[in-house]
Amino acid sequence: xxxxxxxxxxxxxxxxxxxxxxxxxxxxxxxxxxxxxxxxxxxxxxxxxxxxxxxxxxxxxxxxxxxxxxxxxxxxxxxxxxxxxxxxxxxxxxxxxxxxxxxxxxxxxxxxxxxxxxx
Amino acid sequence: xxxxxxxxxxxxxxxxxxxxxxxxxxxxxxxxxxxxxxxxxxxxxxxxxxxxxxxxxxxxxxxxxxxxxxxxxxxxxxxxxxxxxxxxxxxxxxxxxxxxxxxxxxxxxx
Numbered sequence: 001x002x003x004x005x006x007x008x009x010x011x012x013x014x015x016x017x018x019x020x021x022x023x024x025x026x027x028x029x030x031x032x033x034x035x036x037x038x039x040x041x042x043x044x045x046x047x048x049x050x051x052x053x054x055x056x057x058x059x060x061x062x063x064x065x066x067x068x069x070x071x072x073x074x075x076x077x078x079x080x081x082x083x084x085x086x087x088x089x090x091x092x093x094x095x096x097x098x099x100x101x102x103x104x105x106x107x108x109x110x111x112x113x114x115x116x117x118x119x
Numbered sequence: 120x121x122x123x124x125x126x127x128x129x130x131x132x133x134x135x136x137x138x139x140x141x142x143x144x145x146x147x148x149x150x151x152x153x154x155x156x157x158x159x160x161x162x163x164x165x166x167x168x169x170x171x172x173x174x175x176x177x178x179x180x181x182x183x184x185x186x187x188x189x190x191x192x193x194x195x196x197x198x199x200x201x202x203x204x205x206x207x208x209x210x211x212x213x214x215x216x217x218x219x220x221x222x223x224x225x226x227x228x229x
Contacts, residue, residue, distance in 0.1 A: 033216075035218070037162075037220075044203075044205060044220060044221070044222045044223040045154070045156075045162065045205050045207075045220040045223070046220060047207075047217065047218040047219065047220060050216045050217070050218070051216075052216065057216050058216065059216030059217045060217075061217065095161060095162070100167070103150075103152075103167045103168045103171070104149065104150070104152070104208070104209055105152040105164055105167040105168075105207070106152070106154075106162075106164065106207075107164050107167075107173065109161040109162050109163075110161065111160075111161050112161065
């Protein structure tokens with residue numbers, strides 16, 4: 001059974017940093033690209049960042065470029081999101097999602113970890 | 120980045136057919152993918168590759184597209200279909216590895 005379990009969320013002050021983790025199991029992790037997708041309270045889904053199977057290609061939504069860094073450790077079956085210079089508008093539930101590159105969809109999602117940026 | 124536009128809310132009578140649409144330039148280059156999100160839950164993939172359903176998704180869900188518009192149709196809507204629905208596709212605006220979601224459509228089953 002495919003499982004994605006996020007952790008690392010919490011309350012942080014504006015300008016602060018957090019590192020999110022996503023532990024993957026039930027599939028061959030290094031066969032898949034992965035992404036982070038967030039959802040602000042009461043709002044829709046927003047793709048944040050993605051990484052290919054070996055970490056050689058990454059992408060970011062414009063609003064987080066230069067502040068967030070996605071990475072992965074295939075030996076640990078884990079995905080990460082380093083978030084620096086956090087802003088109030090980064091407050092959201094952050095989901096990790098597995099990318100099916102054959103069809104360019106996100107076929108499995110984690111339940112998410114909540115990040116709250118507040119003074 | 121590109122944008123995908125959805126109607127904020129749609130309603131359907133129990134057992135009737137409803138179509139949820141998604142418009143955007145990126146849909147001229149990429150198939151839409153559709154996700155269902157029930158309250159307090161993670162999104163679930165319901166349609167991919169224009170009109171493919173993952174295992175476990177009822178066949179009352181179908182997808183189609185024409186030009187820059189993609190549609191999700193639910194034929195014979197059930198009470199359990201009440202949810203938010205999001206379209207998504209690759210971003211064709213030049214972001215080498217990027218995706219864009221529509222704003223979501225809240226479906227109410229009456």
